[in-house]
Amino acid sequence: MNNREKVFKLMNHMAEEGFILGRVVTEQRGAYMVMTETGESLSKISGKLRFETVQREDLPAVGDWVLLSGDGAIIEKVLPRTSKFSRKKAGNEAEEQIIATNIDTVFILSSLNDDLNSKRMERYLLLCWESGANPVIVLTKADMCKDSEEKKNQVENILIGAKVVTISAVNQDGIEELRPYLSEGKTVALVGSSGVGKSTLTNLLVGFDVQKTKDIRESDDKGRHTTTHRELFLLENGASIIDTPGMREIQLWQGQEGLSTQYHDIEELALHCRFTDCRHLDEPGCKIRGAIDEGTLSEERLEHFQKLQKEIAYMERRGNKRLESLERKKWKNIGKQRKLKY
Numbered sequence: 001m002n003n004r005e006k007v008f009k010l011m012n013h014m015a016e017e018g019f020i021l022g023r024v025v026t027e028q029r030g031a032y033m034v035m036t037e038t039g040e041s042l043s044k045i046s047g048k049l050r051f052e053t054v055q056r057e058d059l060p061a062v063g064d065w066v067l068l069s070g071d072g073a074i075i076e077k078v079l080p081r082t083s084k085f086s087r088k089k090a091g092n093e094a095e096e097q098i099i100a101t102n103i104d105t106v107f108i109l110s111s112l113n114d115d116l117n118s119k120r121m122e123r124y125l126l127l128c129w130e131s132g133a134n135p136v137i138v139l140t141k142a143d144m145c146k147d148s149e150e151k152k153n154q155v156e157n158i159l160i161g162a163k164v165v166t167i168s169a170v171n172q173d174g175i176e177e178l179r180p181y182l183s184e185g186k187t188v189a190l191v192g193s194s195g196v197g198k199s200t201l202t203n204l205l206v207g208f209d210v211q212k213t214k215d216i217r218e219s220d221d222k223g224r225h226t227t228t229h230r231e232l233f234l235l236e237n238g239a240s241i242i243d244t245p246g247m248r249e250i251q252l253w254q255g256q257e258g259l260s261t262q263y264h265d266i267e268e269l270a271l272h273c274r275f276t277d278c279r280h281l282d283e284p285g286c287k288i289r290g291a292i293d294e295g296t297l298s299e300e301r302l303e304h305f306q307k308l309q310k311e312i313a314y315m316e317r318r319g320n321k322r323l324e325s326l327e328r329k330k331w332k333n334i335g336k337q338r339k340l341k342y
Helices: 003-014 047-052 118-131 148-158 198-206 256-262 264-270 287-294 299-341
Strands: 020-028 031-036 039-045 065-069 074-078 084-088 096-101 105-111 134-140 163-166 187-192 231-234 240-243
Touching: 003 020, 003 231, 020 039, 031 065, 039 065, 047 074, 084 118, 096 187, 105 118, 105 198, 118 134, 118 148, 118 256, 134 148, 134 198, 148 163, 187 198, 198 240, 256 264, 256 299, 264 287, 264 299, 287 299
Parallel strands: 039 074, 105 134, 105 187, 134 163, 187 240
Antiparallel strands: 020 031, 020 065, 020 231, 031 039, 065 074, 084 096, 231 240
């Protein structure tokens, strides 16, 4: 039994009579490459699915299980997702960009050089907690860093609750620590900035070169784009990897649940403040101010928590307004169609 057959044997219970079960491998310009039990087909969404679409999450994304008709040419339905990793789309529009779906684990990659940024990793972490998948922080290029263990400890102390693994693609140190996340039927997505080693790690885990790779620029330790689109790859044991392009902007789309997970210490303290509407400034009986005075909580951590809180609340307000606008537009179009019909 090959790797494709293993995957579809696990997932065939999701198929409905008269349809072909498939999984979206890539998406480019409205066309989808979909993997089925017998091979891959280039597919487009049906008119019915397009008409019923209100927002971006109604459309297929890489990692989605879909039902196909027309020998695999038409996507009729997107099956319910177990997880969804997404961010706010780059730009001013309050629009969601889905990175990957139906993933069990997200490898958040960052290289151990001058580009190591704990605040950026934290944003990835919040999106991951929100997605329903489990995060693993993967610190790459350990062979180029003299104090990799010290930096690993620093990251663990800041990004509380996340597993941190240090690897080197050159000598393959730490790679075996990642393999347990890629057991049969499991899916892992790789996210991170350009040049951190996502494509290199994909090639190592798949077992042969499926992605092009480039070195980082020596002048500033910044990465260069290699991967230009999201793509799913199968491993021999029936596991899947989704490689993604580097992200310059990591704006939060939703994140209240992720924020509660990452900052559970602050939220727990807030529950015991004397006043339920405590602003944590100078109110008497404020447990958060007390923890700061005692040195068990830093002022910087509180300020960062409050900043993220405001950003998430702002995005949720904008997202709700946009959704209301799209819903009104949908029903307006339905009304026009009925008038034309009768």
